[in-house]
Amino acid sequence: MHFQIKTLALLVGLACTQPLFAAECGGKVGFGEAAGRVLTQVDNRAVGENCFNDLIVDTDAEGANYGNHGEFVSGFGALARDWRSKGLVSEREYGELMSAAARSNVGKTLKLRVIAFNDFHGNIDGAALTLSSSADGFSGVRAGGVDYLAGLVKQLRASAPNSVVVSAGDLIGASPLNSALFHDEPAIETMNRLGLDFNAVGNHEFDEGKDELLRMKAGGCHPTDANSCQGNAVGTPYPFEGAAFDFLAANVTDGTTGKTVFPAYGIKEYKGIRVAFIGMTLKGTPSIVTPGGIVGLQFGDEADTVNALIGKLKDDGVNAVVVLVHEGGYASGGINGCNGISGPIADIVQRLDDAVDLVVSGHTHAAYNCTLPNRNGRSIPVTSAGSYGRLLTRIDLVLDTRRRDVIAARATNLVVDRNNALGAAEPIVPDAAIAGIVANYNALSGPIANRVIGSITATLSRSANAAGESVLGDVIADGQLLATAPADKGGAVVAFMNPGGIRADFTYAGSSAGEGDGQVTYGEAFTVQPFGNSLVVKTLSGQQIHDLLNQQWAVGQSASGRILQVSEGFSYKHTFTPGVSPLGGNYLCDGSVMLNGTPIDKAAPYRVTMNSFLATGGDNFSVFNLGTDQLGGDVDLDALAAWFAVRAPAAPTPLDRIQKVASCN
Incomplete structure (x- = not known):
């Protein structure tokens, strides 16, 4: 049967837009x-x-x-x-x-347009954002910015009388300075005006803990930071208005009460057809956020959580179900490709009840447009729009008005093209009111962001080599060791840095202080390290350091391992091959762990620096919890700025601290 998608109600005597004879x-x-x-x-x-x-x-x-x-x-x-x-x-x-x-x-049918994105991370200003896709034949296209994102949302809504705007998590957290300095209130305020309806919580929503996330929804000023509640200066309500949209967290429950922290789902009704939107984050969130911020919370399995809700939804007259999940995968083939899809999302979808009609995913910052089989073998659309608001997914669902269920779907990832470089038929008109709010926040944060803290001679990249070491990882670890080596600062001899805490590169040609002059600003450094972790020094034995290194590929880490970055003077060898070597093995070459050319003594104590995230066992590195004689230190970003002050101009380091070998023999 052919189904036609319908839009506005019948009007008797409706006039044509152009007169006819x-x-x-x-x-x-x-x-x-x-x-x-x-x-x-x-x-x-x-x-x-x-x-x-x-x-x-x-x-x-x-x-x-x-x-x-x-x-x-x-x-x-x-x-x-x-x-x-x-x-x-x-x-x-x-x-x-x-x-x-x-x-x-x-x-007999009704159309619903779902407008989706994910992993926005507070990127309210798109002036410096670009997008490239070799498979699609474009490179360095200026894309993103919440004003342009809102403009494209408005454009898509104008041609669809039934629409909803959704986010699959990490709307806030790990944000640039112009949002993070104000506790991501700018991201919430601009999303209110964009018209966001639902945001599934992601792991980064918990960066500042549960209570702060609740404030993001309820509004009000931060209890201690005067940078909060800038409404009078930027043109938004004072005090901070909170989110006008719903946070959804179906699999995040209070361990004592069993109740969800936020609603498990939201329901929208279109001409009498009820559509449910279930939102949740990845079950592995506790291993990648600061443990202290989620005390007492439990994170359930994604597919099990959804499946347990289907019966209740059907009892409430809901047959159309959309899942917004902050977990994803990786695929090739361009922004609308799905070649070789891998990652947790495929397993999640494969276990979903057949009632689920669409999955909007995130977390991996990858762009893909897939149809994947559910547990009944029926293929359903599964999408992800990359990151930072540079892409938007247009998903057109066709609903049977008798069955009140989805019978067809078509999805397309669209570039939030600031210059119409890709030749869209209808260029995006940015939202002027939102652009004004962003400009006002830029003005407030500008003096801090534009302060030059050092310089570089070439790009310092976070991309790791085959052994897992990166130039920028080396630099950050060196800065942390420099800040904590003095006796009164902890007397550290080695520093470890988690790679997930390094969010961007220091790009030589893109330095904001001047095209290609190599100057590094505080704002750029903040983009690299946006979490505001403090440094911690603890005493670990040599054996514990060996155990710590083996936790890099322990069960529970990603398939590629999670290689800690190490400071100058520390080195070791391993045999782990990302994506090939099974997790849980011992890949550290015994006797290869060296400090300043001398093998680590397993029985001796060593003063070790880490950030506060790792210090409490973040990223599944529980060995850090065993450290003794703890001493707190500087904020990690201040340590990096201090390192630039004495090392500038900074050049790329030789990648020789971590070595991957074929055999330990």
Whole structure:
């Protein structure tokens, strides 16, 4: 059966956008279009400046939007009776028109447009954001910024009377300075004005702990930071208004009460059809956030959580189900590709109840547009829009108005193209009010962000080599050791840095202080290390350091391992091959762990630096919890700035601290 998507309600006497004359009303009267079109023998004649077919609102272009087939037939009946009473159609023609309307598919389907993104991370200003895709044939396209994101949302909503805007997590956290300095209130305020409806919590929503996340929803000022509540300066309400949209957290529960921290799902109703949006984060969140921020919370399995809700939703009259999950995968083939999809999302979808119609995913910052099999073998759309608001996913769902369920779907990832470089038919018009808010926050944060803290001679990259070492990882670890080596600062001899805490590169050609001059600003450094962790020094034995290194590829880490970055003077060898070597093995070469050229003594104590995230066992490095004689230190970003002050201009380090070998023998 052919289903036609309908948009606006039938209006008696609806005028065409461009006047027509009687001579232009050719053909016969029909209902619907394409394969589902029902034609009559009634001539398509003029009614004033309009034609019969133009007054029958039954196609996408005209804006048909009926809750059921009967609503269309009833509405058209009023129009046809008006024509009959005015002598425009005969009794026979009236009957033929009514019969054809009844036989048509008009009103048997309804279209819902889901507008989705993920991993926005507070990137409110898109001035420096770019997007490249070799598979799609473009590079360095300026993309993103919440004002342009809002402009594209407005454009997509204008052509779809039924729409919803959703985010699959990490809306906030790990954000640039112009949002993070104000505890991501700018991200929430601008998303309110963009029209976001639902945000599934991601792991980074918990960066500042549960209570702060609750404030993000409820509003009010931060209890201790004067940078909060800048509404009077930027043109938003004072005090901070909180999120006008819903946070969803189906699999995040209070361990004592068993209740969810936020609602498990939200429901939207379109012409009587109820659609549920279930939101959740990855079950592994506790291993990648600061443990102290989620004390007492439990994170359930994603698929099990969804499946347990289906019965309740059906009891509530909901057949159409969309899942927003902050977990994802990786695929090739361009921004709409799905070649070789891998990662947790495929397993999650494969275990989902057949009632789920669409999965919007995130977390990996990858862009893909897939159809993947559920537990019944039925393929459903699974999407991800990359990161930072540079892409937006347009998903058009077709719902059967009788079954009140999804019967078809089509998804496309669109570039939030700031310069119309890709030649879209309709360029994006940025939202001026949102742009003004962003400009005001930039003005507040500018003096801090633009302060030059050092310089570089070439790009310092976070990309790791085959052994797992990166230039930027070396630099950050060196800065932490420099800050904690003095006796009164902890007397550290080695520093370890988690790679997930390094969020961007220091790019030589893109330095904001001047194109290609190599100057590094505080704002750029903040983008690299946005979490505000403090440094911690603890005493670990040599054996514990060995155990710590083996935890890099322990069960529970990612398939590629999680290689800690190490400071100058520390080195070791291992045999782990990312994606090939099974987790849980011992890949550290015994006797290869060296400090300043001398093997580590397993029985001796060593003063070790880490950030506060690692110090409490973050990223599954529980050995750090065993350290003794703890001493707190500087904020990690201050340590990096101090390192630049004495090492500038900084050059890339030789990657020789961590070595991958074929065999330890």
